[in-house]
Amino acid sequence: MPATVSSHLRVNGVDHELAVEPRWLLVDVLRDQLGLTGTHVGCEHGVCGTCTVLVDGETARSCLMLAASADGAELLTVEGLSQGERLHPLQEAFRQAQGLQCGFCTPGMLMLAHELLGQNSSPSEAEIREAISANLCRCTGYQGIVEAVALAAAQAGGAR
Amino acid sequence: MKPPRFEYAAPRTLDQVLELLAQHGEGARVLAGGQSLIPLLNFRLAHPELVIDINRIAELGYLRADDGGLAIGALARQHAVERSAEVRARLPILAEAVRLIGHAPIRHRGTIGGNIAHADPASELPAVMLALEAELTLARRGGRRTIPAERFFTGPLATALAAGELLTDIRVPGLPPRTGGAFVEMARRAGDYAVVGVAALVTLDEGGHCQRARVALCGVAPTPVRALDAEGALTGKMPVGAALDEAAARAAVATQPASDLHGSAEFRRKLARHFTRLAIQTATARAGARPGGGGS
Numbered sequence: 001m002p003a004t005v006s007s008h009l010r011v012n013g014v015d016h017e018l019a020v021e022p023r024w025l026l027v028d029v030l031r032d033q034l035g036l037t038g039t040h041v042g043c044e045h046g047v048c049g050t051c052t053v054l055v056d057g058e059t060a061r062s063c064l065m066l067a068a069s070a071d072g073a074e075l076l077t078v079e080g081l082s083q084g085e086r087l088h089p090l091q092e093a094f095r096q097a098q099g100l101q102c103g104f105c106t107p108g109m110l111m112l113a114h115e116l117l118g119q120n121s122s123p124s125e126a127e128i129r130e131a132i133s134a135n136l137c138r139c140t141g142y143q144g145i146v147e148a149v150a151l152a153a154a155q156a157g158g159a160r
Numbered sequence: 161m162k163p164p165r166f167e168y169a170a171p172r173t174l175d176q177v178l179e180l181l182a183q184h185g186e187g188a189r190v191l192a193g194g195q196s197l198i199p200l201l202n203f204r205l206a207h208p209e210l211v212i213d214i215n216r217i218a219e220l221g222y223l224r225a226d227d228g229g230l231a232i233g234a235l236a237r238q239h240a241v242e243r244s245a246e247v248r249a250r251l252p253i254l255a256e257a258v259r260l261i262g263h264a265p266i267r268h269r270g271t272i273g274g275n276i277a278h279a280d281p282a283s284e285l286p287a288v289m290l291a292l293e294a295e296l297t298l299a300r301r302g303g304r305r306t307i308p309a310e311r312f313f314t315g316p317l318a319t320a321l322a323a324g325e326l327l328t329d330i331r332v333p334g335l336p337p338r339t340g341g342a343f344v345e346m347a348r349r350a351g352d353y354a355v356v357g358v359a360a361l362v363t364l365d366e367g368g369h370c371q372r373a374r375v376a377l378c379g380v381a382p383t384p385v386r387a388l389d390a391e392g393a394l395t396g397k398m399p400v401g402a403a404l405d406e407a408a409a410r411a412a413v414a415t416q417p418a419s420d421l422h423g424s425a426e427f428r429r430k431l432a433r434h435f436t437r438l439a440i441q442t443a444t445a446r447a448g449a450r451p452g453g454g455g456s
Contacts, residue, residue: 002165022168022211023201044161045199052265058239059265064198068168069191069213112265133350134263 007071011036012080020067027051027062030077038078038107042136049135052108053077059115059134078107081114090114090152099148101139108135113149122153163201170213174299177214177326182301184210185323191215192235192274195266220273220328225250228334234273234327239264241272251292251332252446253341253359257284260343263351276312277327279319279383282353286313287378288343289330290386291359297329304328313383336372339363340446342439345379346431348422354379355422356431358411360439362399364447370394373440375407380415380432387411390436399444404437411436 004019011034020029025044030036030053042048044063051062054076081088090113093099100106109132116123116131123131128149129142137145171177181188187209191197200206214220220235225246232241241247242258261267261275261284275285276296289296289309297306298321312320321327335341345357361374373394375387390411397403417428 003167005168021165023163023165025162025198025202028162044202046195046262046266049263049265055268058268060269061195061265063202064194064269066163066168066191066194066198066211066213068170069194069215071170115264130350131264134265 005068005071007067009034009067009070010074012075012077018067022066022068024067025063026053026065026067026070026075029067030062030075033067036077036079040104040107042104047136048105048108049112050105050108052111052135054111054115059111076111076114078110081110088114089155090117090149093152093155094145094148097148097151098144099140100144105135105137105139109137109145113145113152116149117153117156121156123149125150161202161204163198164204164207166201166208167210168213169210170216172216174217174219174326174328175301177212177217178299178301178324180210180212181326182324184212188212190277190326193237193270194274195262195270196274196278196280214326223247226331229332230254232272232330232332234271234277234329236272238267238270238272238275242267250334251341253343253361253443254288254292254332256341257288257343257357257359260284260345260347260351260354260357266351272330273327276309276330277319277321279313279315279317280353281313281316281382281384282355282357282379283384284343284345284354284357284359284378287357287376287384288359289332290376290384291341291361291374292332293374294333295331296327297331298322298325299328300325306331310386316382335361336363338365338371338447340443340448342442342446344435344439344442346435356380356417356428356435358432358435358439360436360443362394362440362443362447364399364444368398368448370397370399370403370444373399373407373443375411375436375440377411377415377432377436380417380428382416385414385416387414387436389414394440399440404440407440408433408437 040050042050189208220233222233345354356379363372390407393407412433417425
């Protein structure tokens with residue numbers, strides 16, 4: 001068994017003291033050690049963005065971080081958006097506006113949208129497109145996602 | 161894929177980092193923002209014995225005014241530089257170029273020093289560092305040296321960093337009055353590496369003639385390229401018409417582009433010419449518009 005190092009992660013408000021191999025990626029630790037499989041793993045080289053989570057309040061690719069390096073970080077994953085069975089308003093908007101088809105890119109898109117709306121409560125369509133341009137979707141053609149984010153903003157009272 | 165096995169150290173002080181680098185030399189790789197190194201590890205294109213994580217070295221994360229220019233710690237995040245009021249006021253070309261690196265989630269983690277030290281010939285920042293005549297400080301156990309950016313980039317992903325050295329500080333001199341800058345590029349998609357990118361700085365005299373121009377390109381050779389001949393074509397002239405045409409043509413001659421799936425060498429030369437012209441025109445307009453400027 002290779003040597004491990006300790007990594008303290010606060011994930012969705014819950015503290016975890018973990019022993020990780022240095023080479024383990026943050027996304028794999030979230031999924032395999034913590035069972036938080038809502039964060040998806042795709043390209044593993046920072047291109048597709050489906051593994052996007054919030055690290056200390058900012059979006060980051062969790063396939064491009066070592067879990068060891070994240071020691072001390074506060075993380076928000078897609079599981080941290082909903083309250084039990086009650087969907088987060090963004091998730092509800094994605095459902096209403098058909099912002100997903102296969103669902104593979106959805107967790108990453110939700111985290112991008114969550115960050116955007118936190119910084120800008122009434123984004124223009126161009127601003128929404130720029131924010132989600134970080135991630136790939138192979139089903140929707142993006143239109144449904146743009147509409148879902150705009151819908152969430154409008155429902156929160158920030159329609160433009 | 162997943163990274164190969166390696167030893168891991170996350171030192172708390174710069175001295176500890178330099179000590180580890182001195183002990184392990186070529187066997188060690190430095191982990192900063194991870195946006196270039198982790199993909200190399202995931203693809204198993206890098207097999208370090210030791211990864212030295214410098215993210216705990218807070219003293220390398222600074223960004224501050226320095227005379228008329230800026231001093232930037234190697235660990236300053238790209239996003240912090242992009243947002244900085246200091247950068248936008250003093251060196252707007254830097255904010256303009258940084259915004260073209262990847263996407264926000266990449267720039268949140270990615271560092272200025274990491275991007276420069278990775279030395280991808282298609283990357284924006286190395287070309288901007290040439291145009292801005294930045295000075296880079298390389299530290300090692302027991303010493304340090306400062307070299308011009310011009311001497312730092314030696315080949316694709318290759319730099320003047322010797323085994324045991326760490327890029328620690330970037331110093332960018334201030335710009336003279338009536339100077340405008342622009343970074344423009346063609347990329348296949350927003351956020352991709354540039355197929356061709358051009359950084360231009362134009363300083364006008366009171367009559368609107370070009371006192372001094374600086375032009376550097378990325379994506380067109382094994383290293384970023386400073387186009388000195390193109391600059392010479394503008395000196396003392398109005399940066400329009402024949403002088404502008406000549407500068408753009410000379411910039412294209414200064415390139416040694418390769419053909420790849422993003423474009424042929426011929427296409428890249430055409431882009432170099434076109435974007436040099438656009439960068440100089442934009443920089444000139446901004447030089448005239450800046451407070452204390454001689455133009456509009």
